[in-house]
Amino acid sequence: SKDEGGRHTPFFKGYRPQFYFRTTDVTGAVELPEGVEMVMPGDNVQMQVELIAPIAMEEGLRFAIREGGRTVGAGVVAKIHE
Numbered sequence: 001s002k003d004e005g006g007r008h009t010p011f012f013k014g015y016r017p018q019f020y021f022r023t024t025d026v027t028g029a030v031e032l033p034e035g036v037e038m039v040m041p042g043d044n045v046q047m048q049v050e051l052i053a054p055i056a057m058e059e060g061l062r063f064a065i066r067e068g069g070r071t072v073g074a075g076v077v078a079k080i081h082e
Contacts, residue, residue, distance in 0.1 A: 001041040001042035002041055004042075005070075005071070005072075006041055006042075006071075006072040006073055007041050007067075007072045007073070010038040010039055010041065010043070011030070011038065011039050012037065012038045013030065013031065013032045013037075014030065015030040016027065016028065016029050016030070017027075017030075017065050017066060017067050017072070017073075018065070018066040018067070019049065019051065019063050019064075019065060019066075020063055020064040020065075020066050020071075021055055021057055021061060021063045022061075024055050026051050026052060026053050026055055026057065027051070027052045028049040028050060028051040028052065029049065029050045029052075030047050030048075030049055031047060031048040031050065032045065032047055033045070033046060033047065041045075043078070047057075048055045048081070050057065057077055057080065057082070058077070059077050059078065059079060059080060060076060060077060061076070061077045062074065062075070062076050062077075063075055063076070063077065065069055
């Protein structure tokens with residue numbers, strides 16, 4: 001949420017932020033679950049992300065979601081689809 005230093009507007013399907021894993025920033029395209037049109041600041045959501053480049057990761061790995069070098073969210077890898 002904005003109070004936590006994150007976004008103050010919602011994001012929608014097709015949102016393409018940077019995902020920061022350990023020491024690597026990689027852009028990813030967000031796919032929201034069926035029936036979810038947007039994600040409001042402060043919401044928790046399970047979403048699928050397609051990264052533009054393959055990187056090493058495992059389930060349970062934590063990551064930051066960044067816009068312009070600023071952290072706006074955080075998450076955990078729940079499942080890896082090859």
